Amino acid sequence: MIELYLFLVFMIIAAFVATEIKDLLAAVISLGAVGFSVAIMFILVQAPDLAIVQIVVEVVTIVIFVAVIFRTTHVDETIGKKLTSSHVLSIVLYAFFALIFFIAMVRALQELPAFGNATMKVASEYIRLGLPQTGGANLVADVILDFRALDTLGEATVLFTSVIGVIALMRSVGRKK
Amino acid sequence: MKGMSLIVKTITNVMIGFIFIYGVYIILHGHLTPGGGFAGGVIIAGALVLRVLAYGSEAGAEKRSETRASIFESIGALLFVGIAIAGLMLAGVFFRNFLPKGVPLNLLSGGIIPFCNIAISFKVGAGLFSIFLSLAAVKYVMKD
């Protein structure tokens, strides 16, 4: 699985470029590079459902980002300014936290099964009962719409809330008193 | 919002029907092949976004289509909750799969799963399209 590691290295480089570059449009293009790499990695780990959704969502994300940047400005003025004390403090705090978090994640991920040998206690039941009990052949659709449909209802509510938030924030004229 | 050049408009004319049909196919075969309501809804929203970007539109038309998209989103949400409540009424459990299972690997199988896919696709597609319209297309006046 060498290609997975190559994609991950590419994604880390592109993510670093996106955070440090001066042109915001280039930063958004780097974000798109990371997103499409994620889509290709979903195909490589046998998740075609996720790959389809990720590709289309990435396109719409970039369209929205570019629309916002076209309406405002595409130069990041904060790059290249001299560092203030609060900025230095935030970098030091970040480095401290990142070190602790990384060590904790190394400890935690050692408890997980190694890459490529997932334990499937619950999933084996879903796979065994999926076709007989629901009749659907796509097991991911069975899980999200039959076994765990209440979870999907909650996610749909979150999406509805965010749509209402965007429409309310972007309303052209406020309501008359 | 202004439209784009003649080349973009012509290509859009050719492609938009295919994109729409592909989205509908992804939704209707969501219980048999990769895809489903989420993927198909976003594809349909992408086709609508392509039309607005290529042809442009006036502020009044955008306002009207935003209202229409909100109505479609509400229809999708009500349909999804309605399927759940129908399960509660007819079989006693919220989100019970109360319809007959059908022949496996056929288009008419899976009980409520295809209908849930259709409801979610309405919701996701119309929701994302109205996000795009209100964030990118509608001109607004700032009054501070």
Added chain:
Amino acid sequence: MIIFLSCIILFLIGLYAIVTKRNLIKIVIGFAFIEYAINLLFALIGFRRGMLAPIITQVDMPHKFVDPIPQALVLTAIVIALGTTALMLSVVLRIYNRYKTFDIAEIRKLKG
């Protein structure tokens, strides 16, 4: 193990953008990186070597599939991520129209 830690590094880059950058668009991009890292970590945890995607194509095929549960959890999270990103961007657009800058230090100064 190393492949999981690479996802954690991507997460930390997103956190770096959120904590230390002073441009609002960069902060939103940092949130997007965190979402990608978590989604990818879930999909990688559910992977099994040599197994197929969890879709039944024949009625009596052997059940050699990757784990479908992380995929089901991530599938909804991707669409939610787009919704939250759009909400953040609309707030950013409002702030820009009010203060004419993306720099959070400037915005703090203008507030008084």
